[in-house]
Amino acid sequence: MSMLSSVIKTTTLPASIKTNKSTEFFLCVKYIGRLGNNLFQFASGYGIAASKGMKLVVGVTDKINKIFQIQNSKIIHISRNKQECNNAIFRREHQACAYDKNVVDFKPDATYRVGRYLQSWKYFHNVSNELREILKFRNHIQTKAKRLMANVLRKYNTARENVTFIAVHVRRGDMVDSGHGYLVATKEYFEKAFQYFRSYSSPIFVVCSNGLTWSKANMPKNFTVEFIDRNSPEEDLALMASCDHVISSVGSYSWWAGWFTNGTVTYYKWPIVEKSKRRIAYSSDFMDYFYPHWIGL
Structure with a gap:
């Protein structure tokens, strides 16, 4: 067991974060701020999408897509105009830099938008290895x-x-x-x-x-x-x-x-x-x- 794994095992983690089978619904984030903000929004969105079996929508022109070699996958959907997010139901955090269980407390029965900043490693701790493969610089x-x-x-x-x-x-x-x-x-x-x-x-x-x-x-x-x-x-x-x-x-x-x-x-x-x-x-x-x-x- 790695040092990271042993330390995280002693830390309170969100019980709802686990990878589920895919659905036909999308998860969206709105990229606000600069590169560091965008990385949190992408990573947290990816972690939440994976836990719900949903697909995270990434726009072709999004900064995150221009900097990293992001590709379509069972969890990522690359979109030209992000029209999939037009009628998304918004769930907003109460704290920008803390984990909010209410953000992820929903059933994947519609398209959702989560945000705004999502700056907590707890949203994506279960998919960190996947993210290291996805977030390859161009x-x-x-x-x-x-x-x-x-x-x-x-x-x-x-x-x-x-x-x-x-x-x-x-x-x-x-x-x-x-x-x-x-x-x-x-x-x-x-x-x-x-x-x-x-x-x-x-x-x-x-x-x-x-x-x-x-x-x-x-x-x-x-x-x-x-x-x-x-x-x-x-x-x-x-x-x-x-x-x-x-x-x-x-x-x-x-x-x-x-x-x-x-x-x-x-x-x-x-x-x-x-x-x-x-x-x-x-x-x-x-x-x-x-x-x-x-x-x-």
């Missing part, structure tokens, strides 16, 4: 990520098997002084996270950020650090996905960087101001959002 994105990785290896005259790549995602931008209760990871957090990985074999820290000026000034010294810039969000995510482990910060995009590597992941334990309006989006201990085996610092 070839041109993979090619760019491989080229970026090769450039780093060439700079240090080493081979991939000789180093441990630690992706570092630093979310700044619109979360800094937003006035909405968001908190960004601190310099002290990154110092602790870098120290956590110090003993790993020949670590190279690869930093992707929408605040590179701050990152360059505040990343810990005396480590091998590479700052990556001038790439699209999907190219940065593909690069981080090809690393071994992740130092995440805050936000859904950072969360998915951790998910894709499937290695050791650290996260900033205080993403929201207590008693702020945004705090109610999460469960009391944040563990509907963060995996229990991830390391909070």
Whole structure:
């Protein structure tokens, strides 16, 4: 049994999530926000559809379909205009970043739309292995990520098997002084996270950020650090996905960087101001959002 399986076995999981035989009804999600948001919406929609034996509708022009090699399957229906969702019955979550059993408490006897954000691993924990096969970056994105990785290896005259790549995602931008209760990871957090990985074999820290000026000034010294810039969000995510482990910060995009590597992941334990309006989006201990085996610092 893997460490992840043993940890999840001790965590309260939604009893209703299991794969059922297929029906003729569709499940729809509305993609709102950016890439990290869209990934949660797709993954949670897929998990719910699988549990109901329904088909998740994905539009040809949806961002998620343009970035990943999503294909028709027993659970996915690729649609040109998503007309299958025109009369869908909407079921909305009560908390954007926590599992809501009421969202999935329905019989697959009609077409449903679920949403809005669905940011909890509990919606799709039972289909994570399937999702790792489905969420393959399109070839041109993979090619760019491989080229970026090769450039780093060439700079240090080493081979991939000789180093441990630690992706570092630093979310700044619109979360800094937003006035909405968001908190960004601190310099002290990154110092602790870098120290956590110090003993790993020949670590190279690869930093992707929408605040590179701050990152360059505040990343810990005396480590091998590479700052990556001038790439699209999907190219940065593909690069981080090809690393071994992740130092995440805050936000859904950072969360998915951790998910894709499937290695050791650290996260900033205080993403929201207590008693702020945004705090109610999460469960009391944040563990509907963060995996229990991830390391909070």
